[in-house]
Amino acid sequence: MIKPLLLEVGVEELPAIPFLKELPNIEKKWADILEANALLCAFEFYYTPRRLVLWHPEFALAQEDRVQEVFGAPLHVAYKDGKPTQAALSFAKKCGVGVDALGIAQKDGKEVLYFEQTIKGQNSKNLIAVMLQEFLASLNFGKSMRWADHKESFIRPIRWIGAMLGDEHIPFSLYGVESMYFSYPHRSISYEPFAYDFAGDFFEKLERGGVILYPQEREKKIRAQFSHLEHEHGVQIQVDVDLLAEVVAITEYPKALIGTFDAAFLRLPPEVIITSMKEHQRYFPVFKDGKLSNHFIVVSNAICDDYELIVKGNEKVLRARLSDGLFFYDNDLKNGLSIHGLKDIVYLDGLGSVFDKVIREKNIVDFLALKYKKDLDIDTPCESEKELFAHLNRAIMLSKADLLSEMVYEFTELQGLMGYYYAKAQGENTLVSLAIKEQYLPNAEESELPSNIFSSIVALACKLDSLMALFSIQKIPTGTKDPYALRRAVNGIIKIVLSKKLSFDITSDLQALRKNYAKFDLVVLEQFFIERMYQFFDVNVSLIKAVLESGERDILKIAQKVEALDKIAHSSDFKEMFSTFKRVANIIKGMDLEGELAIDETLFASAYEKELYAAFYEKQQAYYESYEAKLDALFSLKQEIDLFFDNVMVNAEDEKLKTNRQNLIASIYKEFKSVADIKEITL
Numbered sequence: 001m002i003k004p005l006l007l008e009v010g011v012e013e014l015p016a017i018p019f020l021k022e023l024p025n026i027e028k029k030w031a032d033i034l035e036a037n038a039l040l041c042a043f044e045f046y047y048t049p050r051r052l053v054l055w056h057p058e059f060a061l062a063q064e065d066r067v068q069e070v071f072g073a074p075l076h077v078a079y080k081d082g083k084p085t086q087a088a089l090s091f092a093k094k095c096g097v098g099v100d101a102l103g104i105a106q107k108d109g110k111e112v113l114y115f116e117q118t119i120k121g122q123n124s125k126n127l128i129a130v131m132l133q134e135f136l137a138s139l140n141f142g143k144s145m146r147w148a149d150h151k152e153s154f155i156r157p158i159r160w161i162g163a164m165l166g167d168e169h170i171p172f173s174l175y176g177v178e179s180m181y182f183s184y185p186h187r188s189i190s191y192e193p194f195a196y197d198f199a200g201d202f203f204e205k206l207e208r209g210g211v212i213l214y215p216q217e218r219e220k221k222i223r224a225q226f227s228h229l230e231h232e233h234g235v236q237i238q239v240d241v242d243l244l245a246e247v248v249a250i251t252e253y254p255k256a257l258i259g260t261f262d263a264a265f266l267r268l269p270p271e272v273i274i275t276s277m278k279e280h281q282r283y284f285p286v287f288k289d290g291k292l293s294n295h296f297i298v299v300s301n302a303i304c305d306d307y308e309l310i311v312k313g314n315e316k317v318l319r320a321r322l323s324d325g326l327f328f329y330d331n332d333l334k335n336g337l338s339i340h341g342l343k344d345i346v347y348l349d350g351l352g353s354v355f356d357k358v359i360r361e362k363n364i365v366d367f368l369a370l371k372y373k374k375d376l377d378i379d380t381p382c383e384s385e386k387e388l389f390a391h392l393n394r395a396i397m398l399s400k401a402d403l404l405s406e407m408v409y410e411f412t413e414l415q416g417l418m419g420y421y422y423a424k425a426q427g428e429n430t431l432v433s434l435a436i437k438e439q440y441l442p443n444a445e446e447s448e449l450p451s452n453i454f455s456s457i458v459a460l461a462c463k464l465d466s467l468m469a470l471f472s473i474q475k476i477p478t479g480t481k482d483p484y485a486l487r488r489a490v491n492g493i494i495k496i497v498l499s500k501k502l503s504f505d506i507t508s509d510l511q512a513l514r515k516n517y518a519k520f521d522l523v524v525l526e527q528f529f530i531e532r533m534y535q536f537f538d539v540n541v542s543l544i545k546a547v548l549e550s551g552e553r554d555i556l557k558i559a560q561k562v563e564a565l566d567k568i569a570h571s572s573d574f575k576e577m578f579s580t581f582k583r584v585a586n587i588i589k590g591m592d593l594e595g596e597l598a599i600d601e602t603l604f605a606s607a608y609e610k611e612l613y614a615a616f617y618e619k620q621q622a623y624y625e626s627y628e629a630k631l632d633a634l635f636s637l638k639q640e641i642d643l644f645f646d647n648v649m650v651n652a653e654d655e656k657l658k659t660n661r662q663n664l665i666a667s668i669y670k671e672f673k674s675v676a677d678i679k680e681i682t683l
Contacts, residue, residue, distance in 0.1 A: 003166035005059035006199040007132060008183055009052045010160035016249040018141040018155060019047075029138045030054060033131050038063045039124055046213045048252045049301075050184070053213060055199070059165065063121030070095055072113030075104065088113060125165055129172035129179075132163075136174070150176045160184070160193070167198040185209025186252050188303035210303050211252045218248045222299060225256035226284075229297065233258060236287045237297055243278055250282075251301040258286070259315045263294040265322040268329055269421050275411050276321045283318065328406035337401040337422050345403060350473040354400050357465060363516050364461035365396045371509075372453060372502055379453040380431060388454075395435040395458050398423060402436075416440050431455075442492045449499050456496050460504075463489040464513065471525045472517040490532040497555050506530075507553040526553075533558065539566045542682040549677040561675050564628035568635065575683060577635045580642055581672070585679035587650055588666040593673060597663040603656060608647045609664070612640040616668050627675050634672055641668070 027045050034040040039060055046053040072078065072091035079085060084092075084099045092099045095115040105114035136154060144153040152175050161179045163170040169181040182193040183202060189210040196202040203213070212218045222244065226237045247254065265273065270285075270292040277283035277296055286295035298314045300307060342355035351357065369376065369392050376388060402408050402419035411418075420437030431454050438455040439462050441448055450456040466489050470476070477486050497504045506529045510522055530548060533555075537544055539562060547561045568574060604610045615637055624630040650665065652658045672678050 001061045002058040003061060003168075004199045005054075005056040005128075006162065006164045006202055007054040007128070008160075008162035008202070009132075009136065009158060010050060010162070010184060011052070011154070011158055012156040013049045014047075014156055014249065015141075016049075016246040018143065020245055020249055022139055022141050023047075026139065030135050033135050033138075037127055037131055038066070038121065039127070039131075047215060047249070048211060048213060049250045050252065051213075060124055061165070062123050063127075065121050066119050068117050068119050070115045070117075071105065071107050072102070072115070075111045075113070078113050091115075125168075125170050128163060128165075128170055129174060132161075133174050148176060152176075162196075162202070164196070164199055164202070186211050186303055188253070212254075215248050218251060218254050219244065222247065222254050222256055225254075226297065229256060229258050233295070234288065235293060235295060238274075238285045238287060240278060240284070243282060243284065247282060247299045251299060253301065253303050255300045255302065255307065257298050257300055257307050257311050257314075259283075259296050259298060259311045259318070261294050261296065261315060261318050261322060265326060266292065266294055268322065268325055269418070271414060271417050272325050272329065272407065272411065273322065275414060276325055277318065279411070279413070280321055281314070281318060283314070324410070325407070328410055332402075332405040332407055332418070332422060333425055335405075336426050337398050337419065338404065339397060339401050341404045342400055348470070348473070348475075351469050354403060357469070358397060358400050360469065360516050361399070361458075361461040361465045362393065362396045364464050364513060365392050365457055367509075367513060368457045368460060372457065375453050375500070375502060376457075391429050391431050392435075392454065392457065394428070395432040395454075396461060398428070398432065399436050399439050399458060399462070435459075442495055443488075449495060453500050453502070456500050456502070460493060460496055463492050467525065467528075468510070468513060468517050471528075472520045474520070476524065476528070486528070487532060490529055491536060494533065494536055494555055494559075498559050501556060503554050503556050505554045529555075537562050540569065540682075542680055543569060543676070546676040546678055546680040549680050550673050550675065561627050564626060564631055565676050565681075567628055568631050569681070569683075577638050578678070578681065578683065580638045580645075581635070581669075581678055583645065584641065584665055584669050588662065588669050591662065591666050593666060593670045597667045597670065598660075599663050599667060600656075600660055603660040605657065606648050608640075608644045609661065612637070612644045613664060615640045616664070616671075620667075620671055631672075631675055634668070637668065 027043075030043065030045065031040065034043070041056055041059055043054055043056040046055065070091075073087040077085065078088035078091070088099055088102070091113050092102055095102070095117070097115065101115070103114040103116070104111055106112075107114075136158075137152075139155070141155040144155055145157070146153045147157040154175065158175045158177055160183070161174060161177050162181060162183055163172070163179040164181055170179060172179050181197070182195045183206060184191075184193050185206070186209055194205050194209060196205055206213055212221065223239075226239065229235070230237055273292060274285045277285055281298070284297035284299075286293050286297060288295075296314075296318060298311070300310050302310060304310075339355065339358065342358060343353050345354040346352075347354045347357045366389075369389055373385070377385075380388065398419065399416075400419075402415055402422060405418055405422065407418045408415045416437055416439050420433050423433040423436050431452075434451065435455040435458040438450040439458050441450050441455075441459055450459045466484065467486055470484055470486060475484060477484075482488075493504070496502070506526050510525060514520075514522055533548075534541055534544055537559070543565045544558075544562055546565065547558055550561075552558050552561060599613065601610075601613065604613065619633045619637065622633065624633065648661065650658065650661045652661065669678075
């Protein structure tokens with residue numbers, strides 16, 4: 001039999017961010033517990049800031065009976081001279097029966113003792129308390145707390161628990177709370193609980209009590225209110241999806257309201273105003289005609305007839321925040337950008353100060369500026385090379401100066417961005433200001449990239465120094481732990497060099513840069529790059545391996561070769577072509593492709609040898625505009641190779657003929673290997 005099961009855990013207000021981080025895991029954790037207890041069924045999970053609800057429309061009243069099979073010792077061990085040994089007696093005792101009740105079964109080709117019993121399923125309501133306790137204990141919010149004199153901990157104190165199976169209340173005690181058949185409405189409606197007789201009654205009374213239980217409905221309501229406000233006031237609301245998720249998590253009955261602030265605050269950089277709104281107050285910024293306006297959106301959790309006091313209260317709070325911001329901003333403009341105090345800021349134990357980091361980054365910039373000189377000249381023309389290099393030097397030396405500003409001290413997430421505004425204000429070159437702003441890009445999965453090669457060099461220097469410096473003091477990511485975001489740094493380097501089509505060799509270029517760091521195993525860092533490339537490219541991993549096994553270490557060329565190989569691998573006739581070249585790989589197995597592969601045309605004894613060599617020589621000498629074109633040309637040798645294999649004995653008795661034929665096949669494979677080692681491909 002089945003009945004609906006409702007479980008509600010009432011808590012003091014949940015902190016949104018820790019809860020949202022765990023949210024993707026919650027349903028799976030409960031499903032695993034249901035499955036472990038043989039009670040898996042369809043369910044839904046709902047939440048508000050004050051409650052966690054598990055709703056099961058059809059929940060089994062008892063576990064199904066199950067047959068348990070137990071295997072014991074082999075018969076020749078269980079019995080001696082027809083009498084049971086201690087092994088048989090122990091097995092019978094374990095099964096709770098006499099030896100006579102034991103059976104015999106085949107297992108792994110042997111006859112062994114066997115016992116089968118039917119285990120009757122337990123009544124599910126007797127399991128719910130233990131299951132719920134296990135579920136709550138499994139939730140990981142980072143931090144938890146204890147309250148009163150309870151030993152158990154949770155993210156916030158648990159104030160009530162509701163448990164109803166059909167119309168039957170299930171009594172138990174958890175976290176010092178007795179389960180009941182009541183819940184609480186929205187605080188604006190009442191502080192008194194309401195009772196319910198069954199699950200449907202719960203949902204109906206909760207709705208009447210001003211609680212929108214379903215998070216999707218709360219989000220839908222907020223978005224509809226946003227649309228109404230946009231239409232009414234002729235504005236556009238910037239909807240940050242992460243901020244919206246927070247607001248959904250902290251409201252039970254959301255109400256979007258529009259407030260204003262003094263237009264004089266618009267003198268602040270818009271990012272400062274937006275950050276102050278989002279980070280401290282969970283406000284949504286408002287734009288008009290493409291520019292930030294002196295309005296904001298607050299989503300209230302109150303239910304009332306007049307929201308004017310709520311709007312005014314939030315306006316007052318924001319005014320104080322922005323006043324502080326304007327004070328910091330004016331002070332910073334007065335002081336200007338300076339690097340002198342950077343020597344007093346410790347970067348990391350063993351790596352000196354932030355000023356030391358800037359100097360290391362400058363050395364990298366000097367190296368990259370020479371390496372990418374032609375690209376720089378095209379992308380960022382200056383009056384002279386000397387002027388261009390001077391601007392790069394200025395950009396990197398000022399790149400971390402805003403860490404000394406009052407604004408960045410208050411809003412650390414604005415580092416780089418505030419440096420951009422301060423550099424502009426003091427008349428720095430546009431290239432310099434922009435590079436300061438873009439030095440940390442890309443800083444997220446969907447982040448923008450530096451807008452030009454000048455900024456890209458500064459951003460690459462920032463990331464390369466972090467990698468080289470931290471690896472030099474053995475701060476190497478392990479497992480899922482990456483406290484210094486070094487995996488993101490490598491991803492950023494890959495994205496930048498690919499977007500700007502810059503060459504960067506992870507062997508030779510890292511070797512050239514290592515002189516400024518304590519000695520460490522550069523192979524470990526190179527392997528770290530390679531591991532990230534396996535994650536970066538969304539293709540069959542064997543294609544990446546084939547390219548890497550060819551010895552290629554230039555990130556740009558690796559990407560181009562992987563892309564070319566992937567396109568060909570998706571062609572309809574690739575499997576047929578691939579089988580031929582797998583045979584080529586098998587024949588030359590063990591040969592040194594780096595040695596001399598001399599081919600003597602006078603030793604050709606068959607027209608098939610001559611035709612293959614002529615076709616190969618033509619492909620070898622041709623110029624190709626892309627790796628894809630070269631691979632296409634080499635794979636087109638399939639017909640000549642097949643005829644060669646069908647009509648020519650490679651392993652001839654004559655050693656000269658044998659060697660000549662092997663060298664011909666090896667030369668073809670070597671030409672392939674200049675792009676990818678195709679024997680590594682698996683389909």
